[in-house]
Amino acid sequence: MSGIFAAIAGAVSAGLGIIDPLCGPVGIFTLFAGNTLLACGDAGWGDEIAFGFLVTGSLAVATLPIGLLMGFFIALAKQSEERSLRLSANIYTTLFRGLPELLTLFIVYYGLQILVQNLATTLGYPGAVEINAFFAGMIALGVVFSAYCSEVLLSAFKAIPRGQYEAGYALGLHRGRTMRLIILPQLIRVALPGLGNLWMALLKDTALVSVIGLPDILRQTGVAARVTKQAFEFYTVACLLFLVLAFLSSLVFSAIEGWAKRSEVAR
Amino acid sequence: MSHVTTLIPPQDPPPAPPRSFTAGRFFGNVFLGVWLALTVGIFLMIVGGWDPEKFTRYGPSYLSGLGVTLLLVVCSVTLGGLLSLPIAFARMSKNRLFSWLAYGYVYFFRGTPLLTQLFLVYYGLGSFSAELKAWGLWWFFRDAWNCALLTFTLNTAAYQAEILRGAIESVPRGQHEGAAALGLPKRIAFFKVILPQALIVALRPYGNEIILMIKGSAIVAIVTVFDLMGETRRAFSRTFDYQAYLWAALLYLLVVELLRNLWAWLELRLTRHLKR
Numbered sequence: 001m002s003g004i005f006a007a008i009a010g011a012v013s014a015g016l017g018i019i020d021p022l023c024g025p026v027g028i029f030t031l032f033a034g035n036t037l038l039a040c041g042d043a044g045w046g047d048e049i050a051f052g053f054l055v056t057g058s059l060a061v062a063t064l065p066i067g068l069l070m071g072f073f074i075a076l077a078k079q080s081e082e083r084s085l086r087l088s089a090n091i092y093t094t095l096f097r098g099l100p101e102l103l104t105l106f107i108v109y110y111g112l113q114i115l116v117q118n119l120a121t122t123l124g125y126p127g128a129v130e131i132n133a134f135f136a137g138m139i140a141l142g143v144v145f146s147a148y149c150s151e152v153l154l155s156a157f158k159a160i161p162r163g164q165y166e167a168g169y170a171l172g173l174h175r176g177r178t179m180r181l182i183i184l185p186q187l188i189r190v191a192l193p194g195l196g197n198l199w200m201a202l203l204k205d206t207a208l209v210s211v212i213g214l215p216d217i218l219r220q221t222g223v224a225a226r227v228t229k230q231a232f233e234f235y236t237v238a239c240l241l242f243l244v245l246a247f248l249s250s251l252v253f254s255a256i257e258g259w260a261k262r263s264e265v266a267r
Numbered sequence: 268m269s270h271v272t273t274l275i276p277p278q279d280p281p282p283a284p285p286r287s288f289t290a291g292r293f294f295g296n297v298f299l300g301v302w303l304a305l306t307v308g309i310f311l312m313i314v315g316g317w318d319p320e321k322f323t324r325y326g327p328s329y330l331s332g333l334g335v336t337l338l339l340v341v342c343s344v345t346l347g348g349l350l351s352l353p354i355a356f357a358r359m360s361k362n363r364l365f366s367w368l369a370y371g372y373v374y375f376f377r378g379t380p381l382l383t384q385l386f387l388v389y390y391g392l393g394s395f396s397a398e399l400k401a402w403g404l405w406w407f408f409r410d411a412w413n414c415a416l417l418t419f420t421l422n423t424a425a426y427q428a429e430i431l432r433g434a435i436e437s438v439p440r441g442q443h444e445g446a447a448a449l450g451l452p453k454r455i456a457f458f459k460v461i462l463p464q465a466l467i468v469a470l471r472p473y474g475n476e477i478i479l480m481i482k483g484s485a486i487v488a489i490v491t492v493f494d495l496m497g498e499t500r501r502a503f504s505r506t507f508d509y510q511a512y513l514w515a516a517l518l519y520l521l522v523v524e525l526l527r528n529l530w531a532w533l534e535l536r537l538t539r540h541l542k543r
Contacts (some may be wrong), residue, residue, distance in 0.1 A: 077294075085295030091302055098523040099516055102483035102496060107512050114509055200378075207380035211489060218383055225390060232391035239379045239387060246378035 031108050043233070045224040052220030053241055059137055059206050059216065062244075064199065066142035071149025073182040090148070096147035096176050101140070101205050111135070137209035145202050152194035157183075158188045189260045196253045203245055217241050309513060325502045325511070332498030333518055334411075339487065339494060340480045345417055347423035354428035359435070369428070373538055376425035379482040382486050384422060390488045415487040419480065428475050434469035435461060467538060474530035478523055483517075495519065 040046035077089035096104065109131060117129045160183060168178030210219035221238040225231040286292075357369035375385065392399070392408050399405040406411050438461050448455035489499035499515035502508075 036400065059477065077291075077298075080291050082289070082291040084299045084350070086293050087296060088302055094524070095520070098520045098527075100482040100519055101494065102485040103499075103516055103519060110503075110509060124427040129464065153377075191274070204380040206447035207382045208486070212384075218380070218386070222390075229394065230388070231394040235383060235387040235391045238383050239375070243375065244377040244382060259483065 042079040048220045050215040056206050056216040063141045068147030070146035074150035075153035093147045107134040133214040135211045156191035328498045334494040336494040343419035346420040350424035351427035355431040373425045388418045411490045413468045413494045430472040434465040438464050
């Protein structure tokens with residue numbers, strides 16, 4: 001049984017290897033940097049940096065749904081009629097928009113470590129506990145993202161007139177269905193530009209996670225820079241890779257924006 | 268004939284209907300409870316781990332770190348503001364070359380993480396030490412503080428140029444035409460008519476940019492500048508006391524909140540003529 005899974009995993013990774021944009025058979029590093037320090041394989045740092053590219057991208061992509069979901073519920077809490085709910089949501093945003101992202105990251109990383117360690121000790125687990133840097137980064141970036149996201153969504157909620165809710169209730173829709181069928185589609189349209197900016201900020205904040213040892217673009221290029229003593233070249237490559245990510249996401253965002261506004265195009 | 272001889276005495280209003288215990292109320296209480304528990308926990312942690320020796324030893328260094336952070340932010344925002352003027356005008360100019368150069372500059376500095384830019388300047392330019400020595404610039408790039416200042420200035424100049432451009436372009440066309448109709452020369456029209464209106468639009472984004480710089484400046488700790496974050500990391504690495512980070516968080520929150528409120532007041536004050 002495990003043989004089949006291994007075969008499937010191997011086939012998938014081979015399939016991904018072919019379309020690998022950096023180190024695949026038609027990858028940028030393979031085509032243009034074959035004999036330089038950026039070559040793939042043992043000769044150069046291409047494959048390490050490509051792995052870092054993958055880690056950065058997947059960290060941002062993994063953080064996005066957490067941040068969006070949390071941000072959505074915090075935005076709902078902020079416009080709730082319940083005072084205690086509004087107050088606690090406002091404390092949350094004030095806190096995480098006021099702290100530097102790096103400090104949030106350290107607090108989450110070391111704080112989680114201490115917390116889990118104490119928990120494990122009380123439960124009778126003797127060994128040392130180590131928090132995964134990817135996980136800690138995901139939590140910290142997700143928390144910061146959700147704090148900003150709730151503000152964007154809150155202002156988007158305010159742009160939707162009351163009558164839209166009332167129309168939903170008049171049609172006999174339940175609150176959840178009104179939200180899902182009537183409010184959310186309009187909300188996405190209003191909030192998209194703001195969310196696009198937040199996504200860019202998130203992409204750039206992922207570079208901070210290299211400080212707690214996650215092998216992302218910046219860490220991998222930094223290691224390469226230290227070993228080869230060609231810091232300028234490798235950090236330029238890091239900058240270019242981040243620019244590529246920014247460019248790709250701006251393409252994706254304009255596509256999503258076109259999709260969200262498809263009802264308005266015909267006019 | 269009968270008539271009313273006594274008035275009905277005033278009655279109490281009917282009792283308010285009991286507040287229903289909704290899900291929102293439940294969650295609100297739970298989350299408030301969580302915040303309260305966290306506050307109490309942190310308070311107990313600080314009281315329990317209170318060590319006057321540590322406080323006298325690291326307290327002053329926290330304050331000096333805060334000074335370094337603020338100095339860095341003030342210098343870079345001011346210098347960046349100066350640098351942003353030519354960039355914003357190049358971006359708006361009709362000359363293709365200038366506008367594309369400015370666009371490239373802004374795209375680079377807004378599209379890459381500040382940390383990467385800092386590494387590029389500090390480690391990247393540092394690897395050209397022989398050339399820099401030959402040009403007599405090595406004294407500047409040798410110091411991490413100077414590198415941080417240079418990076419932050421270049422970075423914030425890109426953001427401020429975009430803020431300025433957006434604000435100037437947000438002034439309606441009629442204002443330009445009105446100034447031209449009054450016979451004002453272009454330059455005077457710009458300084459007396461366009462810029463004051465643009466700066467009011469730009470006020471809030473400028474405030475956000477300063478707050479972003481204060482928060483972003485924490486990363487200079489990674490290149491061995493002892494700002495607030497750097498002092499915190501040093502204190503943590505010597506004591507392994509988690510409180511080190513909590514004190515830094517408190518100081519950062521204090522600065523950011525003070526600035527935010529100051530900016531809100533400033534905006535209220537400067538836009539009072541626009542109130543209806």
